[in-house]
Amino acid sequence: MKLKQLESLLGSLQQFDRPKIELEQYPTGPHIASRLLYTVNILRAENSFGDLSDKVVADFGCGCGTLGLAAGLLGAEHVTGFDIDQESIEIATSNADELDLDIDFVQCDIRNLTLSDRHIDTVVMNPPFGTRKKGADMEFLSVALKVASRAxxxxxxxxxxxxxxxxxxxxxNASSAEVLCELRFDVPQLYKFHKKKEVDVAVDLWRFIPTSNQGRHL
Incomplete structure (x- = not known):
């Protein structure tokens, strides 16, 4: 699948009608989502990372499902999206149906995930930046590194x-932490306190490798 085709498909997805500021709900736009997952896919082909295609992928804080759906479109074996917000789960499920993708969505607090019999190879996520709740981004990263077996x-x-x-x-205790590229996150005017129509925020796309690749379970 070409980049423009992926971005076009993601651009048709339903987004939040009433985003919740306490959850830092900002839509992961089709431009940045397509480039994030496309970058991962290209790296797989060029560098044999093998973190996406035919792998079990989890989308943490999935929101409307954009990253998880992109992973499904690019060849992940199975994708599960996790989000604390029931409305997000409903939107993500509708988007998966629209794209005819078989993806599971689970309502839960990422911080309360426990190990069980669900194997996860790779976690993809656009976590809260921690502007409303300091450290929220690091809570997501901590859990992700505990459950991902590959990246x-x-x-x-x-x-x-x-x-x-x-x-x-x-x-x-990550064994590797690498910035793959710098992207521009387009933050639209969603909330009353936003003074500008949109703001571009500089963001890094990171690839973290867990200390052990012995196959963890979620």
Whole structure:
């Protein structure tokens, strides 16, 4: 699938009607979502990462399902989206049906996930940036590194780059933390306190490798 085709499909998806600021609900737009997953897919072909195609993928804080659906369109064996918000789960499910993709969506608090019999190869996520609740982004990353057996791909504000790398390697015991590219996250005017029609936020696409690749379960 070509990049433009992927972006076009993602652009047709339903998004939030009433986003919740307490959950930092900002839609992952088709432009950035397509480039994130397309970058991962190209890296697989060029560098033999093998983190997406034919793998079991989890989308943490899936929102309307954009990243998980993109993973499904690009050849993931199975995708499960996790979100605390029931309305998001309903929208994501509708979007999966629209694209005729067999994807599971689970309502839960990422922080309360426990290990069980659900194998996860790769986690993809656009976590809260932590502007409303400090440290929310790191809570997502901590859990992702505990459950992923191969890799975690995540978006974080470029301004937090040093903190992200230091925490991932020293506190979360990641064996690798690499910025693959810098992207522009288009934040539309969603909430009353937004003064501008849209704002571009510099974000890093990270690839984290868990310390052990012995096959964890969720």
């Amino acid at each position: 975690v791909y995540s978006l974080h504000k470029t301004s937090t780059r040093d903190h992200i790398r230091r925490t991932a390697l020293r506190e979360y």
